[in-house]
Amino acid sequence: MSLEFPKGFLWGISMAAFQYEMGASPDSLDPNSDWYVWLHDKQNIERGVVSGDVPENGPGYYDLFRVDHSWARWLGLNAWRMNVEWSRIFPKSTREVKVYVDAEEGSIKSVEVSEGTLKQLDRLANRSAIERYREIFEDLKCRGLKLILNLYHWPLPLWVHDPIKVRDTAGKEGPRGWLDAETVVEFAKFAAYIAWKFGELVDMWSTFNEPNVTWSIGYTGGNFPPGLNDYKLSLAAAVNLVQAHARAYDQVKEHAGRDAQVGVIYAVTPAEPATDEDREAAEIANKVMTNWYFEAITEGKFAPFGIGDELRADLKGKVDWIGINYYSRLVVKADERLPGYRVLPGYGFACKPASKSEAGFPTSDSGWEIYPQGLRKAVNMIKKYGKPIIVTENGIADASDRHRSWYIVSHLYQLLKAIKVDGADVRGYLHWSLIDNLEWASGFKMRFGLIYVDMKTKQRYPRPSAYVFKDIIHSNGIPDYLLAYSEYPNILSGA
Numbered sequence: 001m002s003l004e005f006p007k008g009f010l011w012g013i014s015m016a017a018f019q020y021e022m023g024a025s026p027d028s029l030d031p032n033s034d035w036y037v038w039l040h041d042k043q044n045i046e047r048g049v050v051s052g053d054v055p056e057n058g059p060g061y062y063d064l065f066r067v068d069h070s071w072a073r074w075l076g077l078n079a080w081r082m083n084v085e086w087s088r089i090f091p092k093s094t095r096e097v098k099v100y101v102d103a104e105e106g107s108i109k110s111v112e113v114s115e116g117t118l119k120q121l122d123r124l125a126n127r128s129a130i131e132r133y134r135e136i137f138e139d140l141k142c143r144g145l146k147l148i149l150n151l152y153h154w155p156l157p158l159w160v161h162d163p164i165k166v167r168d169t170a171g172k173e174g175p176r177g178w179l180d181a182e183t184v185v186e187f188a189k190f191a192a193y194i195a196w197k198f199g200e201l202v203d204m205w206s207t208f209n210e211p212n213v214t215w216s217i218g219y220t221g222g223n224f225p226p227g228l229n230d231y232k233l234s235l236a237a238a239v240n241l242v243q244a245h246a247r248a249y250d251q252v253k254e255h256a257g258r259d260a261q262v263g264v265i266y267a268v269t270p271a272e273p274a275t276d277e278d279r280e281a282a283e284i285a286n287k288v289m290t291n292w293y294f295e296a297i298t299e300g301k302f303a304p305f306g307i308g309d310e311l312r313a314d315l316k317g318k319v320d321w322i323g324i325n326y327y328s329r330l331v332v333k334a335d336e337r338l339p340g341y342r343v344l345p346g347y348g349f350a351c352k353p354a355s356k357s358e359a360g361f362p363t364s365d366s367g368w369e370i371y372p373q374g375l376r377k378a379v380n381m382i383k384k385y386g387k388p389i390i391v392t393e394n395g396i397a398d399a400s401d402r403h404r405s406w407y408i409v410s411h412l413y414q415l416l417k418a419i420k421v422d423g424a425d426v427r428g429y430l431h432w433s434l435i436d437n438l439e440w441a442s443g444f445k446m447r448f449g450l451i452y453v454d455m456k457t458k459q460r461y462p463r464p465s466a467y468v469f470k471d472i473i474h475s476n477g478i479p480d481y482l483l484a485y486s487e488y489p490n491i492l493s494g495a
């Protein structure tokens with residue numbers, strides 16, 4: 001197998017507005033999102049739901065974007081994935097702007113946003129945020145970076161979601177975010193507006209980053225807003241998130257042009273059976289966590305979490321490319337209780353930090369098992385939908401940079417196998433992430449950067465693994481001298 005990637009392969013990084021933007025100036029402050037409020041909430045801090053770290057102490061990309069774009073060029077990247085923050089563009093409600101909606105019992109089948117509506121939205125939009133994003137996009141383009149623009153990377157404006165009220169009333173009082181179908185309509189307006197405003201600068205579009213993480217961690221006892229643990233609410237959020245994707249897809253096609261490439265980015269976590277007897281359980285897990293979503297947006301088969309047999313024509317054929325975010329696997333065992341499987345601790349995401357998994361693989365600072373073979377599996381799970389694939393996130397919390405070089409090479413080696421042996425159409429690899437940033441509820445301790453950031457001075461310093469990644473990018477493949485790194489764990493990793 002040649003160790004070269006296909007010609008024209010995209011090499012990039014992914015970032016999220018909330019994790020990168022604030023920190024360097026008062027201008028960059030955006031207190032108008034649910035995540036901002038969630039991280040500042042006293043009760044959340046006291047109970048250890050969140051770390052106490054806040055975005056206004058972050059790396060400051062909103063002001064220092066040129067510095068970070070220079071680092072991207074230093075690495076030799078040709079692609080950059082980011083998102084526009086909804087709460088920055090529309091800090092105040094857009095509900096008063098009327099649109100035509102075709103809806104039936106909570107199913108939002110189409111939304112029509114006219115030129116007149118866009119002009120009304122334009123009057124409500126925050127000028128300085130629009131200007132800043134334009135400067136950022138133009139700077140990326142000047143440096144020859146392809147812009148992959150994503151519309152949602154988790155925060156919602158406060159007028160869409162009050163996470164504290166939703167938490168304290170167990171989901172009864174709102175604004176309730178993804179629990180309400182109305183959010184689908186507001187998101188469609190936002191998507192239309194961004195497509196209209198920035199269409200000519202964007203190379204590829206994505207509607208959502210990891211909708212599955214939003215509906216799972218926020219509603220199944222995790223530490224994301226609104227911090228609830230209720231299967232029914234999780235399902236309701238999932239239904240709205242999948243229809244919001246389809247409606248945003250329509251809007252981008254309508255307002256950025258029919259040839260706009262509109263994808264979705266998903267956290268693809270392959271479930272593997274603990275023993276041969278657990279094979280069926282692993283299949284169920286993959287269906288419940290991943291496959292149903294892609295069957296909905298490709299074939300219109302609507303069975304949220306694998307339940308039901310509705311056909312929804314308005315969801316069919318709504319994806320042009322698929323982004324895979326891959327970090328680790330899950331190992332599952334059959335279980336009599338629904339949904340038919342349980343996750344085994346000691347593997348995948350359920351490990352101790354900076355130690356070893358039950359399978360003997362090293363784990364990251366966040367306790368995620370390093371399992372490069374899983375990336376090949378993730379790609380193979382998605383290949384059947386027949387769309388071009390980009391690995392839109394892959395990376396590791398590794399403050400000391402002990403594992404990152406091995407991590408990158410071994411994952412890329414598995415990706416090459418998926419391309420060359422399994423015939424997958426993979427167009428690019430975007431690393432998470434360029435610089436250290438705010439790891440949501442876990443704060444600044446989890447360091448995912450190829451480049452270290454001193455959060456006090458905002459200085460950037462490349463870690464040794466950045467040089468390894470740079471060399472890979474320059475050769476558009478794995479150079480011979482790095483081949484030994486493709487086997488992980490390696491003797492030198494001490495694992």
Ligand code: BGC
Pocket residue numbers: 016019209210213267325393432439440448
């Ligand atoms: C998210 C990122 C996050 C990364 C590491 C992904 O799930 O899209 O925002 O920082 O994983 O946890």
